[in-house]
Amino acid sequence: MYIAMNRFKVLKEAREDFEQRWLGRQSRLDEVPGFVAFHLLRGPEREDHVLYSSHTVWASEDDFIAWTKSEQFRAAHAGAGPSKPLTLGPPELECFEVVQALEMPTAGQPR
Ligand code: HEM
Secondary structure, X not given: OEEEEEEEEEOHHHHHHHHHHHHOOOOOHXXXXXXXXXXXXXXXXXXXXXXXXXEEEEOOXXXXXXXXXXXXXXXHOOOOOOOOOOXXXXXXXXXXXXXXXXXXXXXXXOO
């Protein structure tokens, strides 16, 4: 498995707009071969920003790279250049090969 995370330093006054932008989008990740999971993560609040990360899990690095060249990626980023700035600068991409994964087989199911 492979994880690609983009870190966004979001201006404090823009956090609502930033979250709504993600929550309101029409995601097409479920069309993409090798896509496993997506999470939008809200992290710690610092003096001048709130840290967010878009976190995607892929079956392999090749699947992730193929997505970055796909029509679905292009469409998801067609409007990504913000009209009014929501972040301090561009996002920072960090990618990881999964070395070990442990999961509850029944995670997410009602008890
Ligand atoms: C290779 C680099 C990048 C990766 C891996 C990445 C990852 C992602 C992912 C997984 C999504 C969700 C797509 C979906 O649900 O279909 C997305 C959407 C988005 N990305 Fe990126 N992204 C990249 C580059 C960028 C850059 C450079 C920016 C900002 C300048 C950006 C800003 C956004 C925004 C704002 C959205 C939400 C889409 C919307 O507004 O409708 N991304 N990105």
